[in-house]
Amino acid sequence: MTQTTSNPPNSAVHENVLGAIGNTPIVRLNRVAADESAEIFAKLEFTNPGGSIKDRIGWWLLEDAERRGLLKPGGVVVEGTGGNTGIGLAMAAAVKGYRCVFTVPDKMSEGKIKVLRAFGAEVVVTLTVPPENPENYCAVAREIARKEPNAFYIDQYNNLANGDYHYRNTGPEILRQLPEIDVLVAGLGTGGTLCGTGRFLKEQNPALKVIGIDPIGSILYDMYTHGKSGPAQPYLIEGIGKDCVPANIDFDLIDAVVQVTDHQGFSMTRRMLKEEGIFAGVSSGSAVAGALNWLREEGQGTAGLKVLVMCPDSGSRYISKVYDDDWMTANGLLDELNGVSW
Numbered sequence: 001m002t003q004t005t006s007n008p009p010n011s012a013v014h015e016n017v018l019g020a021i022g023n024t025p026i027v028r029l030n031r032v033a034a035d036e037s038a039e040i041f042a043k044l045e046f047t048n049p050g051g052s053i054k055d056r057i058g059w060w061l062l063e064d065a066e067r068r069g070l071l072k073p074g075g076v077v078v079e080g081t082g083g084n085t086g087i088g089l090a091m092a093a094a095v096k097g098y099r100c101v102f103t104v105p106d107k108m109s110e111g112k113i114k115v116l117r118a119f120g121a122e123v124v125v126t127l128t129v130p131p132e133n134p135e136n137y138c139a140v141a142r143e144i145a146r147k148e149p150n151a152f153y154i155d156q157y158n159n160l161a162n163g164d165y166h167y168r169n170t171g172p173e174i175l176r177q178l179p180e181i182d183v184l185v186a187g188l189g190t191g192g193t194l195c196g197t198g199r200f201l202k203e204q205n206p207a208l209k210v211i212g213i214d215p216i217g218s219i220l221y222d223m224y225t226h227g228k229s230g231p232a233q234p235y236l237i238e239g240i241g242k243d244c245v246p247a248n249i250d251f252d253l254i255d256a257v258v259q260v261t262d263h264q265g266f267s268m269t270r271r272m273l274k275e276e277g278i279f280a281g282v283s284s285g286s287a288v289a290g291a292l293n294w295l296r297e298e299g300q301g302t303a304g305l306k307v308l309v310m311c312p313d314s315g316s317r318y319i320s321k322v323y324d325d326d327w328m329t330a331n332g333l334l335d336e337l338n339g340v341s342w
C-alpha cells in the first residue's frame with residue numbers, strides 16, 4: 001500500500017499551508033465520559049489550517065484529479081458546497097493556482113459565502129430545492145462543469161478518491177497515534193471519513209468496530225437497518241445525515257449506524273466546551289453523543305474499550321446557533337427546558 005501523507009509526522013516547517021494538513025491531535029474525554037467503563041478519545045480536526053477535516057480531501061481531490069489528467073494548469077474546480085469542503089478546496093486551489101466556482105443553496109449563511117469569496121472563489125447562490133430539481137445546487141454545479149472549458153466537478157459524495165484519502169492517510173495516522181483503538185466512531189456525511197478510515201483500520205484489526213452516527217431525520221439509519229426509508233425530515237445538526245446514500249458509504253463495512261437527536265447533539269457540543277474545554281462543532285458533539293448511545297446499547301461488553309470519535313470542525317462556525325441561548329431556546333434545545341439527557 002502506498003501512503004501519501006501531505007506531511008511527514010514531525011516536520012516543523014512546511015513548503016506551503018497544505019503541508020500543515022493532518023497529524024491532528026487526539027485528546028481523551030474525561031468528564032463527559034465519566035460514567036463510561038470504556039475510554040473515549042476525540043480526534044480534533046479543527047486544528048487543520050482551514051479549520052476542518054475537509055482540508056484533507058480538498059487537497060487530495062485536486063491531487064487525484066491532476067494525477068488522472070482531469071485537472072490541468074488553468075483548470076477550474078467546481079463543487080456544490082457552502083461549507084467545509086468549499087474552504088478545503090479553495091485553500092488548495094489558492095496554493096495550486098486554480099479558479100474555483102462553488103454553488104451554494106440560499107439557506108446557507110452569508111458569512112460562509114463571504115469566506116469562500118475571500119479565498120478568491122466565485123460563488124453562485126442557488127435555490128434550496130431537492131436534488132431532482134435542475135435548480136438544485138449540485139445540479140447547477142454539474143451543469144457549470146459541463147459548460148466551462150477545463151472544469152472538473154469534484155462530486156465529494158460520489159468521488160471515491162474521498163474515501164481513498166482517508167484509507168491512505170487518516171487510517172495510518174490514527175494507527176500511529178492510538179494503536180490500541182477498538183472502536184472508530186464518525187458522523188456520516190459523504191461517508192468518506194468513516195468508511196475510508198474504517199476500511200484501513202479493519203484491515204489491520206478485523207475485530208475493530210466501525211460505528212456511523214446519523215441525525216434523526218436523515219435516511220441513512222433506516223437504509224442501513226431496513227434497506228429502505230421514507231423521505232428525509234428536517235433536522236438542525238449540520239454536516240451529517242443525507243437524503244440519499246452516497247457512493248462513499250459502504251454499509252458492509254459498518255458495524256452499526258446509531259441515531260442522535262438534535263437535542264443530544266447540541267447539548268453534548270456545549271458540554272464538550274464547558275467540561276472538556278474543547279471548542280468543537282455540532283457534528284462533533286453529535287458524534288460523541290452517538291458514541292455514548294452506542295455504548296449504552298451495547299451494555300456490558302464495552303468495559304475497557306478504546307473508542308475514538310472523529311470531531312470534524314470547530315465551534316467557531318456555529319456561534320450564532322449552539323452558543324446563542326436565544327436561538328437554542330427558540331429551537332427547544334436548552335437542557336433546562338428539555339431535561340438533561342446525560
Ligand code: PMP
Binds near residue numbers: 187193
Ligand atoms: N461534520 C461536518 C461539519 C462536515 O462538514 C462533514 C462533511 N459533510 C461531516 C461531518 C461528515 O464527514 P464525511 O463527509 O467524511 O462523512
